[in-house]
Amino acid sequence: MRLAREGSTQRPGPQRTTRIRTLHQGPGRDPNPWSPALPETPSPSTAAPAASRYADDFLAVVQTLPESRATIGCVVPAYNEEESIGQVLEALLAQTRLPDVIHVVVNNTTDRTVERAARFAGLHTVTDEHGGERFTEVFVHDIGENPDKKVGALNYGYTLVEGLDYLLGVDGDTVADPRAVEFLEAEIASDSRIGGISAIYSIDDRPFTGVVAPFLIAGQRAQFAAFNMQNMLRGRNMAVLGGQYSIFATRALRDAMAANRQTTPWVKDSEVEDSLLSLQIKSAGYLTKISARARADVGGMTTLNGLDAQQVKWNYGAIELMWPGQRGDTKGQPFHPNLRLRWFENLSMAVNALTRVLFLVLLAGSLSIDAFVFSPIWLVPPVVAVLLNLRTALSMQNRNWRDILFAVLILPAEVYMWIRLGHFVRAWTKFASRKQVDNWAAQAKAERGGGHAYLAPVLVALAAVVAMVAIWFQLTPVVQSSILWIGWPVLGVITVLQTLGMFGKLVRRHHGYRV
Numbered sequence: 001m002r003l004a005r006e007g008s009t010q011r012p013g014p015q016r017t018t019r020i021r022t023l024h025q026g027p028g029r030d031p032n033p034w035s036p037a038l039p040e041t042p043s044p045s046t047a048a049p050a051a052s053r054y055a056d057d058f059l060a061v062v063q064t065l066p067e068s069r070a071t072i073g074c075v076v077p078a079y080n081e082e083e084s085i086g087q088v089l090e091a092l093l094a095q096t097r098l099p100d101v102i103h104v105v106v107n108n109t110t111d112r113t114v115e116r117a118a119r120f121a122g123l124h125t126v127t128d129e130h131g132g133e134r135f136t137e138v139f140v141h142d143i144g145e146n147p148d149k150k151v152g153a154l155n156y157g158y159t160l161v162e163g164l165d166y167l168l169g170v171d172g173d174t175v176a177d178p179r180a181v182e183f184l185e186a187e188i189a190s191d192s193r194i195g196g197i198s199a200i201y202s203i204d205d206r207p208f209t210g211v212v213a214p215f216l217i218a219g220q221r222a223q224f225a226a227f228n229m230q231n232m233l234r235g236r237n238m239a240v241l242g243g244q245y246s247i248f249a250t251r252a253l254r255d256a257m258a259a260n261r262q263t264t265p266w267v268k269d270s271e272v273e274d275s276l277l278s279l280q281i282k283s284a285g286y287l288t289k290i291s292a293r294a295r296a297d298v299g300g301m302t303t304l305n306g307l308d309a310q311q312v313k314w315n316y317g318a319i320e321l322m323w324p325g326q327r328g329d330t331k332g333q334p335f336h337p338n339l340r341l342r343w344f345e346n347l348s349m350a351v352n353a354l355t356r357v358l359f360l361v362l363l364a365g366s367l368s369i370d371a372f373v374f375s376p377i378w379l380v381p382p383v384v385a386v387l388l389n390l391r392t393a394l395s396m397q398n399r400n401w402r403d404i405l406f407a408v409l410i411l412p413a414e415v416y417m418w419i420r421l422g423h424f425v426r427a428w429t430k431f432a433s434r435k436q437v438d439n440w441a442a443q444a445k446a447e448r449g450g451g452h453a454y455l456a457p458v459l460v461a462l463a464a465v466v467a468m469v470a471i472w473f474q475l476t477p478v479v480q481s482s483i484l485w486i487g488w489p490v491l492g493v494i495t496v497l498q499t500l501g502m503f504g505k506l507v508r509r510h511h512g513y514r515v
Contacts, residue, residue, distance in 0.1 A: 073161025074099035074168040077153035081172035082111040089120045091175045097182035098136040105153040107146040155264040173299030183294035184247040195252030195286025199245040203300040213302035218406040219416035228515040238290040239338040245296035256280040272317030315427030349424045397514040422457030
């Protein structure tokens with residue numbers, strides 16, 4: 001048996017530990033001469049560098065471990081989007097946080113949407129500024145003729161991503177800022193109570209020229225800005241998670257489906273499938289929010305008939321959800337918290353219609369009998385309205401000179417308000433008629449340039465004016481004077497209350513929000 005000499009060491013290994021064996025027995029020595037001694041205690045001068053090297057090696061190993069993060073599946077329903085689908089996919093692939101998978105679901109299309117989208121199919125690798133690589137894969141699905149249209153496409157996409165943590169819904173004409181997905185994910189992951197978050201919507205007005213299209217786009221931009229700011233100032237609680245660019249927690253979708261005994265998240269019971277799903281998510285105990293930073297430009301309506309069809313469909317669907325009782329499979333929920341803003345919007349539109357009609361009728365009646373007396377106090381409401389429109393324009397993130405002119409020139413905003421009043425009247429008229437109408441088909445037809453239903457409010461207004469003029473001149477001067485004597489004070493009271501409401505919005509703090 002070979003004895004280890006005192007001071008001899010083992011062969012170097014991964015950890016250099018010196019073991020000493022000795023035959024010498026003295027006070028405090030191990031009685032077993034063959035037992036290995038404890039490692040030598042390193043001196044303070046060598047302990048620090050060794051610990052530092054060990055820490056550096058440990059951190060290097062940790063950095064090589066794969067990170068655990070949530071998964072995002074993106075669903076892009078597309079119907080006749082050959083002009084925009086390429087830009088949408090390019091914007092998705094340029095995101096700082098790529099979705100883990102992108103499914104383009106083409107339905108009922110009659111153009112080259114499939115061919116344009118197919119150019120992006122396959123695996124995509126993106127190198128970020130730090131040299132790291134990010135991956136995503138694009139799949140294009142042509143589901144052909146689908147009677148459920150966009151709802152069917154969304155539900156088809158949901159079956160493909162339901163196992164992931166989040167579903168990102170993107171319309172086939174919506175282009176987002178490069179950090180939109182990153183912001184949406186960070187916000188929804190920050191609070192487990194959030195079921196869905198919508199981006200801040202606007203419209204890119206740069207591609208449009210002429211007169212009608214830029215005017216309509218400016219009006220829609222102002223409408224989006226006012227709506228977004230109103231939701232932000234309500235604690236960023238969003239009544240409608242618009243399908244244009246919203247992220248949903250798939251657990252919230254599953255809970256909403258279970259609570260409503262549905263096999264799919266979206267149902268075609270309502271003209272506004274996004275509003276209905278938002279109500280269901282809220283009722284399931286989740287929060288519905290608008291993002292503070294994620295932005296997206298949606299496709300705007302550039303024709304009067306296209307804008308009319310879209311707005312009437314939205315308003316009709318909202319009324320259907322608001323109204324007590326049940327129409328078909330849609331049950332009204334008048335007291336749902338997500339519909340309070342809808343009630344306020346409809347009441348505001350009704351007041352706007354009443355004040356304008358009363359003013360025109362009373363003005364015409366006063367002039368007809370030489371009884372009109374101008375008072376400068378009537379300039380206060382339009383001045384407050386202009387200031388409110390200007391503040392809304394200044395709160396826009398990407399405002400331009402068109403937005404400012406639309407706000408400060410009274411005529412454009414007033415004309416757009418009359419157009420919106422036409423949509424409001426048409427939606428309520430269709431709802432009151434109880435006639436079953438496919439507003440999806442009507443919008444598709446209008447976007448193709450067909451139909452003249454948007455002219456109906458104008459014709460009705462002209463007929464009403466003719467009727468009132470005929471009746472007015474049949475009245476005696478005493479009756480005419482009595483109507484004016486009562487009508488002007490009533491209009492004055494309503495206008496004062498409306499002006500106070502606008503002034504309250506004008507002086508309300510925006511807390512730094514940009515829309």
